[in-house]
Amino acid sequence: MDDVHIPDDLTTVLYSKDQVQQRVVELGAQIDADYAGRDILLVGVLNGAVMVMADLSRALSSHCEMDWMAISSYGSGTQSSGVVRILKDLNTDIAGRHVLVVEDIIDTGLTLSYLISNLLSRDPASLKIMTMFRKPEALANKVDVDYVGFDIPNEFVVGYGLDYDGRYRNLTSVGTLAPHVYS
């Protein structure tokens, strides 16, 4: 089904539903090959990663479990401060597990670097990072990411789990918001 809100609220569709779905399947195949039959513990970061977690997990033929963390980064509006608070921790003990963090988007990478050091302190057998979208600053800061869906321009995007003020997460495609939505 098409996204009914698209014509009005998005100025540009960066990636269509089909492009997003195809990329997730490609990443799934790559991850399957890399993990070579090992069980994977997927750790999704709420709320944004819900869509990619659902699709990636079903694109894998590896055995996987899913767990979730909710974190909030202190700081105003759309700027992340790097000071992070855990709102919901994992239910799983990750010691000795092969952990793959599933993220919706990495911007500065500050949230991710906190998450990585926090998870590493719990002694996983391995820790890798997958993000569906990555912005230029993360690329410039050489933030260590193992699997990237798409590198996108430095613009605020919504859809496929990404929100503006809680809305648009349910769009199946990803795009930039029209100015009238902000005002």
Ligand code: XMP
């Ligand atoms: P950092 O800078 O710590 O930030 O990598 C990552 C978090 O910032 C949010 N973010 C966005 N959310 N559209 C969104 O809906 C965007 O374009 C966007 N850029 C950053 C998001 O919560 C992400 O986890």
Ligand code: MG
């Ligand atoms: Mg997020």
